[in-house]
Amino acid sequence: MTYCVGMKLNRGLVFMSDTRTNAGVDNISVFKKMFQWEVAGERSITLMTAGNLATTQAVVSLLNERALPAEERGTLSIVEAPSMFQVARLVGETLREVIADQSGIEGPQADSTFGATLILGGQVRGGEPRMFLIYPEGNFVESCADTSFFQIGETKYGKPILVRAYDPEMRFEEAVKLLLLSFDSTLKANLSVGMPFDLHLYETDTFRHGQIRRIEQDDAFFAEISSGWGEKLREAFDTLPDFSLD
Template identity: 80%
Template sequence: MTYCVGLKLNRGLVFMSDTRTNAGVDNISVFRKMFLWQTEGERSITLMTAGNLATTQAVVSLLSERAKPADERGAPSILEAPSMFQVARLVGETLREVIAQQSGLDGPQADSPFSATLILGGQVRGGEPRLFMIYPEGNFVEASADTPFFQIGETKYGKPILIRAYDADMSFEEAVKLLMLSFDSTIKANLSVGLPLDLHLYQADSFRTGALRRIERDDVYFETISSGWGEALKEAFRQMPPYSLG
């Protein structure tokens, strides 16, 4: 299982992903699910993946191959697309292409064993930072003021805190704290999601890869957030008025 979140703020974009993959309780591995491309001063692109590992690795490999100089490739590049919308279109087409090849079908089906879902975000000079969720069929939707974040993978446990606490004006520090709480809730509820976590903070109009962090299992801040949130919930529960049976 996987859990990835892309969050759109007024100051930029925040990405966080876990690194756990499993094929049963006795076959757990660590694989990166966050990938970055940039042309410094011109664009920064971040992709997070959930679904069949062979599919997502093939998509990332193709995108990287096609990001090489024009004389070394034979397909359009996400480093040359004129807008983030066109980047999303290219990524969606690549995902559709890989699923079709692996499944032996003319087109992908959502319930294919080779299915995958992606979160794509970034900024191309001349446009604003944009965030997309890309489906196995290759189509996609864009984040908006009404839907300012996307989740893929095991989404249900970490969603309530995002809905309740998100603020478009929050700082990157507050956003990281919010995402850590979301991931902590998910990790506690589903053992197939786990640390280490990968984090990328993209500052709007910087047009380069921002702060990158890997949050390890012994991360002091994450442990503080996890234990403190548990105690805060217990205290909030105790302060709520009791139900009356009378």
């Protein structure tokens, strides 16, 4: 299973993904689920993947091949598309193509065994930062004021804290803290999601990758956040009135 979150702030875009992939309790591996493409000064694009590993790796491989110089391939690539909307269309088409090739079935009829869901975000010069949730059928929806973050994978455990605490005015430092709490809740509830976490912070109108880092198992800040959150929850619980049985 997977857990990935893409968040749109006034300051820019924040991406975080876990790295655990398993095919049973005794077959657990670490695989990267966050990928970036950059034309410095012109665009920064980030993709996060959830679903069938063979499908998502094939999608990323095709996108990488199609990002080669024009003389080495014959199709428009995500490093050339004129807008993030066109980038989303290309990624959706590539996902649909891969699923159809693997399952032998196209569109909504595609075998769910080969399914994958993607979060795509970034900025192309001339446009605003944009974020999209791309479905296995290749169609997609865009984030908006009412839906300013997307989750894929094991979403239910980490969503409540995001819904309660998200604010588009947040600083990157606050957003990372919020995402770590969301991931901590998911880790504690589902063993199929695991560390390390990958993080990317994209700042609006920079048109280049921002901070990219991996949060490892022994990260001191995450340990402090995790234990501190548990203590604060217990303190808050103790201050609430008890239920009356009378």
